[in-house]
Amino acid sequence: MSTSPPFDAIWASLPMPALLIDGKDCILAANPAAETFLNASTRSLFNQKLDDKLRVDVPLCDSLIRARANQADVNINDVTVSTYDRVSPHCLIQIAPVQDMPDQLLLLISPRVMAERIGRARNATSAAKSAIGMAEMLAHEIKNPLAGISGAAQLLSMNLSAEDREMTDLIVEETRRIVKLLEQVEQFGNLRPPEARAVNIHDALDRARRSAQMGYASHMMIIEDYDPSLPATWADPDQLMQVFLNLIKNATEAARDNRGTIRLRTFYDLSLRIRRKDGSQARLPLQIEIIDDGPGIPPDIAGDIFEPFVSGRENGTGLGLALVSKIITDHGGLIGVESVPGRTVFRISLPVAPKDQPAER
Numbered sequence: 001m002s003t004s005p006p007f008d009a010i011w012a013s014l015p016m017p018a019l020l021i022d023g024k025d026c027i028l029a030a031n032p033a034a035e036t037f038l039n040a041s042t043r044s045l046f047n048q049k050l051d052d053k054l055r056v057d058v059p060l061c062d063s064l065i066r067a068r069a070n071q072a073d074v075n076i077n078d079v080t081v082s083t084y085d086r087v088s089p090h091c092l093i094q095i096a097p098v099q100d101m102p103d104q105l106l107l108l109i110s111p112r113v114m115a116e117r118i119g120r121a122r123n124a125t126s127a128a129k130s131a132i133g134m135a136e137m138l139a140h141e142i143k144n145p146l147a148g149i150s151g152a153a154q155l156l157s158m159n160l161s162a163e164d165r166e167m168t169d170l171i172v173e174e175t176r177r178i179v180k181l182l183e184q185v186e187q188f189g190n191l192r193p194p195e196a197r198a199v200n201i202h203d204a205l206d207r208a209r210r211s212a213q214m215g216y217a218s219h220m221m222i223i224e225d226y227d228p229s230l231p232a233t234w235a236d237p238d239q240l241m242q243v244f245l246n247l248i249k250n251a252t253e254a255a256r257d258n259r260g261t262i263r264l265r266t267f268y269d270l271s272l273r274i275r276r277k278d279g280s281q282a283r284l285p286l287q288i289e290i291i292d293d294g295p296g297i298p299p300d301i302a303g304d305i306f307e308p309f310v311s312g313r314e315n316g317t318g319l320g321l322a323l324v325s326k327i328i329t330d331h332g333g334l335i336g337v338e339s340v341p342g343r344t345v346f347r348i349s350l351p352v353a354p355k356d357q358p359a360e361r
Ligand SMILES: Nc1ncnc2c1ncn2[C@@H]1O[C@H](COP(=O)(O)OP(=O)(O)O)[C@@H](O)[C@H]1O
Pocket: 246, 250, 251, 254, 292, 294, 295, 296, 297, 298, 305, 310, 311, 312, 313, 315, 316, 317, 318, 319, 320, 321, 322, 344
């Protein structure tokens, strides 16, 4: 009897597409389910760039880097995977480092039905969505009585001794904090579809930078590293500014000892192309990076920071990046993040405005 398990047979009978990739993200092996999924033979897939054979609507490379860096599994829930001839929404991608094979990764792709069977993890997203819906309703209901409470406390405080007034001040202060949180929840719910027009990205970045430097980021050094030849993007200028503000704010809040450097970088990268849900191709050549030199994203939440209510900060709402992600997705763009201590990069990729639409200032 053979002592070694029949790995080939197991590989061949895995019910989901499985790919083995090397350190350069090239395909080393594909099981039969992957051959069917990618509509290509193992032989034709061998040594091909993963990117060329399979596209995901979130930057896959970030997750590959993370899996290698941490030598730990990374799951990406509810993504759309596009291959040569099909678009599969609601997939679960599991990435696992291969033991004793540095840099090699195993990729398992579970299309919808299987993803649901595997279950648990996927539900996080929909659970989060209904949590948002519920929070919106609550926000609306709670704000009115809160205004009453705060007003009453202010009235009360008029006749109180200084010592007792500390109590009413606390009530007023804390209600203000809750109202602010509720407003963020409402802002999330009220987000209207983008009113897109041609927008000069540098104008939007400048507006955000100036606003941030007048307020919370006054102690931060903000460096502009722009490619001035960048053409206009097609976006809602206010929503775009909101995105930049949220990212600058996070970078500021992450900074150690109240100081740090934020680099705003723009550049052109023609190679980024995604396939939309309707099957059409779109280029996202405009790249914007918000880079900080803070401590990096806490590893335990790194995979979930774009989900609502996920926060690594005391007093955080976890809504900032959820809003950012929603806005960028509504614009047909992509957002991804790479983070190690000392360097966190949020990268946004956006489309170019139609040629006949010049940007207005
Ligand atoms: N630039 C950054 N550096 C380090 N951690 C970050 C950065 N941006 C975001 N994070 C982490 O992601 C979490 C979620 O961010 P966000 O959605 O804006 O919610 P909040 O800021 O309310 O916590 C933050 O709490 C923080 O832990």
